[in-house]
Amino acid sequence: MSTLETDIETLWERKQNGEVDAQSAGEDEHATLEAFLSALEDGDIRAAEKRGGEWEANEWVKQGILLNFGLRENRAFEYGGVEHYDVLPLRETEDLGERGTRNTPNGTAVRRGAYLGSDCIMMSPSFVNIGAYVGDGTLVDSCDTVGSCAQIGENVKLGANTLIGGVLEPVESAPVIVEDNVSLGAGCRVTSGFVVGENSIVGENTLLTPRIPVYDLVEEKVIYGELPANRRAFTRFVESSVSDHDLFEGGAFKPAVVATDVEEETLEATEREDALRE
Incomplete structure (x- = not known):
């Protein structure tokens, strides 16, 4: 078990026991939260991984995401000249250029704690939420949303106006998974932990949900x-x-x-x- 995993699980237990909250969290707690977000953005940790052919949630990673909401106070941030309020800022993107990843102007937003691989394209407007993982060579097209903890593989095409739902709670539930080389047509919806297998092609306006x-x-x-x-x-x-x-x-x-x-x-x-x- 890594030191970061141990620190998050300890902090989670303290939060559950009422020993720490947003008002009492200090430098040590915030240092753990920052190290956790950086590990997510670097792709060193993921909200879910494939083990034995099955996708499983990493509960401690989802706990870390929830801690970043529960142990931070709502405050003002600025994006594109517009002031907004949140507990987390948007992700810094200066590392994307050296990896060939593009985020076009006027509306691409990547929240802190999201991973974008090499040679990705984010078209305006689009949004990638905390805990999401977007693999190398993937296109996030206009008006797309990649929800919290969603795991998107390599060389995936998300057609315009596609919604990839987020699954943050309960922590043991696996998020939405879109495996490598998948093409989702415009207007698709993938929700509630649905898994789209590799090399699949999904027609436009298709709703994929366990129901x-x-x-x-x-x-x-x-x-x-x-x-x-x-x-x-x-x-x-x-x-x-x-x-x-x-x-x-x-x-x-x-x-x-x-x-x-x-x-x-x-x-x-x-x-x-x-x-x-x-």
Whole structure:
């Protein structure tokens, strides 16, 4: 167990026992909080990691994030010439240029404690929250939000107006995961700890949440809370259990996600493109 992990867990216990709060926290406590945020921004620690093929939350990291809210006082900050109030400032971004990462002006905001990899692009306006991890070569497009603790892999494309939800509490719950080489179409929503498997392509305006079933036509089963790797997914509507109610003339329907093999879909698209060019 690292010294930082031990310090955070000790501070968490003191906070839970009422031994320290925002008013009584001193230099030692704030030094721990600052070291913790710097470790997040450097990518040395993460809110969740894949172990044995499964994503698991690092509870102590989520505790550290909550401590940064609970042991700091609300105060004035300035961003873009506008004064605002928060317990945390935005992240300093002078390290991004040397790693080839771009954050375009007029509206890109990265909160303290967020990690951005090399060769990333953040288009205006977009927002990355505390504890989020954005892998190398990933595009965060206009009007995108990457929520607290969300883990975004390498070479991911988040289409414009995409929402990646945050999962901060409870601390044992894994956040939203988008694995490597995923493409999310414009207007997608991924929430409540949903896992999007690597190399998948998700059609625009698709809602991925554990409450909506995924009809996986590759494995021929219905699953919840994840989209397997190498899938092409899109929204369809299936008959609801209340379809026969008198109020629903013509039947009632609910959303579902249909998943097919991404390689087959890509091949068909390529064949159509070739036909058009002949």
